[in-house]
Amino acid sequence: MSQENIKGILKTHQLRITDCRMDVMQFFLDEKSALSQSDLENQLTKYDRVTLYRTLNSFLDSGILHRIPNETGTATYGMCHDTCTPDHHEHNHVHFKCNKCGQIECLEEKVAHQVSVPFGYKVDGINMIVDGICPKCA
Amino acid sequence: MSQENIKGILKTHQLRITDCRMDVMQFFLDEKSALSQSDLENQLTKYDRVTLYRTLNSFLDSGILHRIPNETGTATYGMCHDTCTPDHHEHNHVHFKCNKCGQIECLEEKVAHQVSVPFGYKVDGINMIVDGICPKCA
DNA sequence: TTAATAAATGCAATTTAGTTGCATAAACTA
DNA sequence: TAGTTTATGCAACTAAATTGCATTTATTAA
Incomplete structure (x- = not known):
């Protein structure tokens, strides 16, 4: 995804465009798997630890990322898809966790x-x- | 479940029988829902915080509890059922999380x-x- | 029943994960 | 360009979890 597209996502979610935010989002897009703060901290060493926490929380609050x-x-x-809003995360996809490398991916498969x-018991959602x-470890 | 049964579970898993372990397991059996270390700490105030962490980890390692x-x-x-061993947790039941009270329960329903x-991608298990x-909050 | 052994516990200290406060820098808009 | 608001860095703090060590305790063999 291009820098312009990333800027567009930030704009859409009413977030200011900063280097840190661009790099964090780029990292998520490149990795295509679940990331923790410490993953970010190890990779994006030019940013302060606290800033990375704050960036994650900003993205969470605005619907760009989900836990x-x-x-x-x-x-x-x-990374979220387009269905999330700031106050309501809507996720209906399967998470795949590799028992070998530990990576967790959001698959395209829906929980149908x-x-x-x-x-x-009243059911609201399924995860x-x-x-x-x-495939990488097989 | 009786104290003797709890002792039997500890013996089966090659764990020594101590007051703390008996009380921790009794609490899990009484509550029938997911518990954190701080839940234990708030309830079982006669035991040291570190001991409670260690007890949880002992139970986890020996197949009594699952994360x-x-x-x-x-x-x-x-709480695990009888299918878990120290090196391999085997869980095929549904977890139910109440959005109102926050409690997480292990349901009897299997993931079928x-x-x-x-x-x-090779599938080993589904959670x-x-x-x-x-029902309590409904 | 006793002694030896190994595990469990408590206390202190440390590490890891996450948050808050404040001053400054930077993005954005009129 | 100036003003405003948000983002960032640094220091400090809280929360969650772990480690080290000495003592206590459960267990077992003799």
């Missing part, structure tokens, strides 16, 4: 299943995490 | 679906997190 559930106890983020829950081996 | 994926960035744990992934409103 991806994981078991590790630290937060991971993935209905799930049965016991009586009394599916598939684990296995990715 | 439950969530988005918050802190670790939550749930097959999911399609792109070519090249499904359903969010909605639980």
Whole structure:
């Protein structure tokens, strides 16, 4: 994706265009997998640690990124598609976690299943995490 | 579940029987939902904070507890059933997260679906997190 | 029952993850 | 171009988790 497109995304979400934000978004687009703050910190060394946290939170608040559930106890983020808004994240895709390299990807596959829950439980959404081996590790 | 049963579980998993471990396991059995270290710390005030972390990690390592994926960035744990071993957790049940009270429960419902992934991806397991409103909050 | 052994615990300290405050710099608009 | 607001860097802080060490405790063999 070009720099102009990235600028467009920032504009669309009412965010100022800064070098840090451009680089963070570019990194997410290049990696195509879930990233944590420490991933950013290791890669984008010219930016302050706190700034990277703030950038992640800005993107989260504005609907550019979503948090991806994981078991590790630290937060991971993935790129949203066009369906998210600042106050309501709408995600219906499958997350794939590779058991070998640990990377988590947002797949294009939708969660199209209905799930049965016991009586009394109301279902609002489903989040599916598939684990296995990715093509790179197979 | 009786104290004797709890002792049996500890023995089965080659863990020593201590007051702390008995109380931690009893709490998980009473609550029937995902718990974090801070939940334990607030409730089981006679034990040292570090001991509670260690107890959770002992139970995790030995297959008594499993980590439950969530988005918050802190670790939550749930009781395993008999299918887990120390080196391999095997979970095929649905997690239900209430959007109102925040509790996460392991439901009895199995993830019985097959999911399609792109070519090249090998599926080992599926973890499904359903969010909605639980019977207590409905 | 006792002694030895290894694991569990408590306390202090440290590391890791995340947030807040403030001054300054930078983006944006009129 | 000037004013305004937002983003950034630095320092400090809080929250979550881990490590080190000495002591205590559970367990087992004799």
